Amino acid sequence: MAQYARGAAAVAVIRLRNPPVNALSLTVLQALEDGLKRADADPSVKAVTICGENGKFSAGADIRVFSSPKKQGLGLGPIISLIERSEKPVVAAIEGIALGGGLEVALGCHYRIAHVQARMGLPEVTIGLLPGAEGTQRLPRLIGIPAALDIITTGRHVPATEALKLGLVDEVVEENTVEAAIRLATKLIGQPLGHRRLSLRPVPRLPNMEAFLSDALMKVKKRAQGCLAPELCFQAIKAATELPFADGVRKERELFNILLTSGQAKALQYAFFAERAVEKWTTPNGASWKSASPQPIRKAAVIGLGTMGRGIVTSLVKAKIPVVGLEQDLEYLNTGRKAVMLLLEREAMKMEQGAQTLDFHNPARLQFTVDFDVLRDVDLVIEAVFENMALKKEIFNKLSRICKPEAFLCTNTSALNIDEIASVTNRPQQVIGTHFFSPAHVMRLLEIIYGRHTSPTTIATAMQLAKVMKKVGVVVGNCFGFVGNRMMFPYTQQAVFLLEEGSRPEDVDRVLEDFGFKIGPFRMSDLAGLDVGWRSRKDQGLTGPSLAPGTPARQRRGYRYSPLPDLLCEKGRFGQKTGKGWYQYEKAGGRISKPDPWIHSFLSEYRDTHQIKTRFIDQEEILERCLFALISEGFDILAEGIASGPEHLDVIYINGYGWPKHRGGPMFYASTVGLPNILAKLQKYSEMHPDVPQLRPSAFLKKLVAMGNPPLNDWMSYLHRQSNKL
Numbered sequence: 001m002a003q004y005a006r007g008a009a010a011v012a013v014i015r016l017r018n019p020p021v022n023a024l025s026l027t028v029l030q031a032l033e034d035g036l037k038r039a040d041a042d043p044s045v046k047a048v049t050i051c052g053e054n055g056k057f058s059a060g061a062d063i064r065v066f067s068s069p070k071k072q073g074l075g076l077g078p079i080i081s082l083i084e085r086s087e088k089p090v091v092a093a094i095e096g097i098a099l100g101g102g103l104e105v106a107l108g109c110h111y112r113i114a115h116v117q118a119r120m121g122l123p124e125v126t127i128g129l130l131p132g133a134e135g136t137q138r139l140p141r142l143i144g145i146p147a148a149l150d151i152i153t154t155g156r157h158v159p160a161t162e163a164l165k166l167g168l169v170d171e172v173v174e175e176n177t178v179e180a181a182i183r184l185a186t187k188l189i190g191q192p193l194g195h196r197r198l199s200l201r202p203v204p205r206l207p208n209m210e211a212f213l214s215d216a217l218m219k220v221k222k223r224a225q226g227c228l229a230p231e232l233c234f235q236a237i238k239a240a241t242e243l244p245f246a247d248g249v250r251k252e253r254e255l256f257n258i259l260l261t262s263g264q265a266k267a268l269q270y271a272f273f274a275e276r277a278v279e280k281w282t283t284p285n286g287a288s289w290k291s292a293s294p295q296p297i298r299k300a301a302v303i304g305l306g307t308m309g310r311g312i313v314t315s316l317v318k319a320k321i322p323v324v325g326l327e328q329d330l331e332y333l334n335t336g337r338k339a340v341m342l343l344l345e346r347e348a349m350k351m352e353q354g355a356q357t358l359d360f361h362n363p364a365r366l367q368f369t370v371d372f373d374v375l376r377d378v379d380l381v382i383e384a385v386f387e388n389m390a391l392k393k394e395i396f397n398k399l400s401r402i403c404k405p406e407a408f409l410c411t412n413t414s415a416l417n418i419d420e421i422a423s424v425t426n427r428p429q430q431v432i433g434t435h436f437f438s439p440a441h442v443m444r445l446l447e448i449i450y451g452r453h454t455s456p457t458t459i460a461t462a463m464q465l466a467k468v469m470k471k472v473g474v475v476v477g478n479c480f481g482f483v484g485n486r487m488m489f490p491y492t493q494q495a496v497f498l499l500e501e502g503s504r505p506e507d508v509d510r511v512l513e514d515f516g517f518k519i520g521p522f523r524m525s526d527l528a529g530l531d532v533g534w535r536s537r538k539d540q541g542l543t544g545p546s547l548a549p550g551t552p553a554r555q556r557r558g559y560r561y562s563p564l565p566d567l568l569c570e571k572g573r574f575g576q577k578t579g580k581g582w583y584q585y586e587k588a589g590g591r592i593s594k595p596d597p598w599i600h601s602f603l604s605e606y607r608d609t610h611q612i613k614t615r616f617i618d619q620e621e622i623l624e625r626c627l628f629a630l631i632s633e634g635f636d637i638l639a640e641g642i643a644s645g646p647e648h649l650d651v652i653y654i655n656g657y658g659w660p661k662h663r664g665g666p667m668f669y670a671s672t673v674g675l676p677n678i679l680a681k682l683q684k685y686s687e688m689h690p691d692v693p694q695l696r697p698s699a700f701l702k703k704l705v706a707m708g709n710p711p712l713n714d715w716m717s718y719l720h721r722q723s724n725k726l
């Protein structure tokens with residue numbers, strides 16, 4: 001709702017009220033309209049101030065409304081016109097946030113005052129929409145086309161000081177913003193308002209408008225990677241340069257409706273809520289975010305300053321947590337220290353552009369050592385040495401002797417058993433897996449893996465750490481590869497099998513990149529380094545000296561196996577780092593991949609050697625085999641209780657594995673394809689490849705289909721229900 005009151009003798013104050021972020025629901029809109037009409041009708045009211053309850057102007061439309069049946073009557077535009085037409089001056093008092101429809105309300109006001117800490121933006125593009133309450137037509141008239149294009153097509157939040165420079169607000173204050181707005185409103189009484197009505201202003205012209213727009217469109221499309229909203233935002237802003245205000249608004253509405261009914265908007269809105277849902281973690285034994293309290297982390301340590309450790313140290317420094325970096329000897333320490341300082345200098349430069357500073361030269365904030373004793377007083381350690389169980393156990397045993405009893409011990413691993421690592425410590429309840437993604441100071445995902453003995457406090461502390469580091473923490477159970485890598489395995493396995501059967505790396509990559517992945521599986525493997533998987537397969541006895549003599553080349557433990565990646569490694573083709581992998585690169589360390597004729601002839605020789613019949617494999621089969629195998633593994637993970645809901649898997653894939661956000665994550669995507677369709681395709685591929693267990697549909701998937709293909713939100717409630725159709 002919105003509260004109507006008197007702020008000063010002649011000023012009415014309309015306060016938007018809908019905790020926690022004053023989202024604009026239909027009720028809020030109705031109350032806003034009522035308040036405006038009341039102020040208009042009252043002759044003793046000479047001016048109006050609009051503000052938000054609890055120091056927040058408004059986060060915009062209540063996103064849930066867009067998927068409700070009542071969405072037809074979304075009439076914010078007419079209310080904003082009502083504000084603008086008012087003969088009494090209306091001043092917006094912006095505190096906290098003014099986003100989306102919230103900022104559009106402020107744009108309808110005649111003046112805008114913001115608190116110095118406020119942030120403004122039109123983030124509709126991030127939930128698959130465009131500003132649909134005349135914002136695409138008013139903002140360019142206020143701040144010009146280039147700035148409006150930037151703000152609307154990126155959805156970024158603009159700090160108050162920048163907003164002032166852009167002309168988005170008239171004044172920035174450090175004091176009580178509502179009082180400042182009431183004072184301004186009082187001063188404005190009786191002043192002419194015509195020039196303050198944005199709909200009546202022309203869009204500022206650029207000397208080279210056409211060239212500017214065509215260049216801007218190219219950039220927007222490139223960034224969008226298949227997402228529709230940025231381009232439609234662009235079209236709406238372009239309309240502002242070509243059409244009178246009212247026609248521009250009609251065009252905006254038309255484009256808004258296209259997006260509103262698109263699957264992409266649904267997927268992006270699902271992703272918005274999924275990211276927030278995973279913060280409310282639970283485990284199968286009843287531990288939960290509700291009852292567990294995080295412990296403060298005043299000082300942390302990172303062991304191992306390789307690629308991962310460097311990124312983790314950088315993230316901790318950025319989060320203002322004092323940190324000690326530890327290496328095994330002075331040579332490694334100096335290399336690691338230099339690399340960390342370089343990363344931090346780059347981060348500091350980026351932050352300076354946003355008027356922020358990063359303090360990392362102070363030894364109280366960042367320290368390097370080879371001495372484990374320095375870790376005596378830290379509250380939390382993140383071990384980030386390479387993936388070797390014996391080494392990790394040795395370190396954890398040492399840590400458990402040196403660190404104070406209440407210190408938490410985290411292992412950065414992508415697959416190893418947390419319980420086995422915890423078993424060598426004197427505090428298994430304080431041991432937890434923290435799987436960072438590379439580069440760790442950039443990637444948002446943090447998989448947080450609890451072991452059999454991990455306490456709820458430890459989980460809550462790791463989740464809090466993720467939040468402080470501005471990462472998305474997702475709590476998952478302990479199994480080989482956890483969630484992300486476990487689901488990735490059948491996906492990359494199918495990709496390699498497709499090569500055996502007739503595809504080329506560039507064919508497979510193209511299909512998955514066209515689907516929206518930032519990078520296909522073979523380009524990804526070249527980037528990460530083929531030697532990483534090779535080492536793991538050797539450890540598992542799948543290849544290398546420990547492989548039993550006489551093992552068939554293309555079979556392991558009775559199932560199909562492809563030795564192709566091992567063969568490439570044996571030839572020194574590790575990917576980008578060696579200049580050759582599934583592709584060729586301009587040099588070792590090069591980044592531009594080119595299809596490699598050597599690989600093509602290597603593949604055909606390989607197929608001849610193993611007498612594999614080649615065939616043309618179409619895009620549909622490439623996509624389905626890779627994605628559906630991954631999805632089926634996801635259903636197994638849910639059934640085993642490794643993750644507490646499909647949102648967890650989706651948030652992991654969007655934030656850690658380059659899954660296109662506008663497709664909502666693998667499990668959401670499965671729900672849009674339809675579980676019966678996925679099941680039927682998996683059954684078909686599984687019949688074609690009986691020696692590939694990863695193509696056999698998950699029992700949970702089968703159960704959900706048998707139970708009538710319920711909506712995604714209900715899946716978990718079917719886990720323990722009996723089905724007599726199976």
Ligand SMILES: CCCCCC/C=C/CC(=O)SCCNC(=O)CCNC(=O)[C@H](O)C(C)(C)COP(=O)(O)OP(=O)(O)OC[C@H]1O[C@@H](n2cnc3c(N)ncnc32)[C@H](O)[C@@H]1OP(=O)(O)O
Nearest residue numbers: 023024025026059060061062063074076100101123133276
């Ligand atoms: C009937 C209306 C018709 C209007 C028609 C005109 C069309 C307008 C288009 C729009 O306005 S679309 C919406 C644009 N706004 C956004 O995209 C903002 C989204 N929110 C955020 O970015 C952040 O939540 C925040 C506002 C910056 C706050 O971040 P913070 O980290 O402090 O808290 P959160 O955990 O993210 O959020 C707290 C809580 O609030 C819920 N929430 C936030 N924003 C919205 C919203 N716009 N609609 C509904 N719910 C919202 C969020 O889900 C959290 O809820 P929880 O239950 O506590 O998890």
